[in-house]
Amino acid sequence: MCPGRAMPRHVLLAVVMVVTGSINTLSTKWADSSEAVNLDGQKQPFNHPFLQAVGMFMGELLCLFVFGIRKCMRRNHEVANADDAHAPRNYNPLIFLPAAICDMLGTSIMYIGLNLTYASSFQMLRGAVIIFTALLSVAFLGRVIQRHMWVGMLTVLTGLLLVGLSDILFKDSGSSNSNTNTNGVIAGDLLIILAQIIVAVQMVYEERFVTRYNVHPLAAVGWEGLWGFLCLGLLLIPFYYIKVGNFSQTAGHRLENVPDAFEQMKNNRHIILAIVGNIISIAFFNFAGISVTVELSATTRMVLDSVRTLVIWVFSLIIGWQKFQWLQIVGFLFLVVGMSLYNDLIIMPAWRRWRAGRELREPGRPELGLDEERRRLLGNAVQ
Structure with a gap:
């Protein structure tokens, strides 16, 4: 494929990834901020991070x-091109199990950290994954x-830091966890940073093995979803019997309480709408994300993922979830330049x-023919 035709596809993938990723985060925040009566008869926020992670895998x-539907519809075409160099190679679906485990751990830890720290800190610290992914790509992919x-x-990262700091430094910025104590903030921040290391490992692992087997992005995302859904879905059973005291606001203070979650969804239909939006958006987001990993790089995927902070910030300003701060404008400019x-x-x-134009205007340079000058300028442009 020529570069002129490849660029629009790459731009489309980037836009889909940023938009659907933003919807995913906003719908999750909407569910977390929604309150409903639980099994104890108390009105509590919807605090079920592990069940929401299962929805993500769904x-x-x-x-x-x-x-599968796409493969059946194009079976004849794929058979005719079975010897193509870019045709998918035979692979064991278990190769996606490590990536699914990383995804499960990273998402669950981030959701727990979000309950302990500020929403602004959550968005800011997620940008650290760019550095971790770049370093791991250099070390293990030879990039x-x-x-x-x-x-x-x-x-x-500087822009993300400034946008996040604006919510921490200015008390009126509308933090979603205004009552969080200092120890909780520190613990939440550390958990989120730990999660970014796990997510970076997942991205590099995907790039190494997805490109090796030429796995279609839909298949790769689907297999990771299957393994993650099975693993975390089974873990919900023992999580119900683990009591964590005031750490959990669910009925009975359990690590995860699925019956309590369904009771709250029954009492507040907005939670159902938010969860459905989360499931649908994550499907498109992961497809676009893994496509970016295959066609561009894991680090590019992480940079685009960080841009979601901007979209979420602008949306929050429009609907009044937080107030405008000048430091956020500075952070926005840093993000655009970066x-x-x-x-x-x-x-x-x-x-x-x-x-190139300055070199052409330098005195004493020999005159170039039109074709030769064009070739030289094009050569400089691609260096």
């Missing part, structure tokens, strides 16, 4: 059914990160064109 599992990409990642630098968009191409 959304991923939907991709496997879509892949070379160019200078402008390193600068872009550091700039993106994304442009990392993806080699606007800033670097403009600088190369300016440098």
Whole structure:
């Protein structure tokens, strides 16, 4: 595929990943902030992180059914191209079990950390996954990160830090956990950082094995969803018998209480709508995300994932979930510049064109023919 035709597909994948990922986070926050009467007869927030993680895997599992339908519809075409170099190789579905376990651990730990710390800190610290993924990609994939990409990642992280700090420094910014104590904030932050290391391991593992077997993104997401759904779904049974005291707001203070969750959903239909939105959006988000991993890189996927912070921030401002702070504008500018630098968009191409034009205007340079000059400029543009 020529570069001119590949770019629109890459842009579409990036947009789908950011939009559906934002919907996923916003719907999860909507469910968490919704209150309903539980089995104890008390009105409590919907605090069921493990059940929500099972819903996430259910959304991923939907991709496997879509892949099966797609494969049946195109069976003749695939048989005709069975010898193609890009055709999928035979693989054992168990290769996706480690990625599913990483996803299960990372998501569950992040949801627990979100209950302990501020929502702004949650969004800010998730940006740290860019650094972890880049380092692991260099160490285990032999990837070379160019200078402008390193600068872009550091700039993106600076922007995420500023946006997150605005909610911490300004008390009126609308934190969702205003009553959280200092120890809880520190513990939650550490859990979220730990989760980002696990997520980075998952991304690098996917890039290594998905590209090796040429697995279709729908199949890869679906198999991870199946293993995650089975593993975490079975773990919900022992979680019901584990009492954690005030750490959990569920009926009976259990680590996870599925009957209590369904009771709250019955008493507040908005929770059902939020969970359904979560399941559907995560299906599209993971498909777009793993497609970016295959066609671009794991680090690019992490940068795009971090952009969700911007979308969520803007949406929160529009609907009044938080107040505007000038520090967020500064963070937004850092994010835009960092994304442009990392993806080699606007800033670097403009600088190369300016440098090429300056070289042409230097006195004493020999005159070039039109074709020769065009070749030289194009050569500089792709360096």
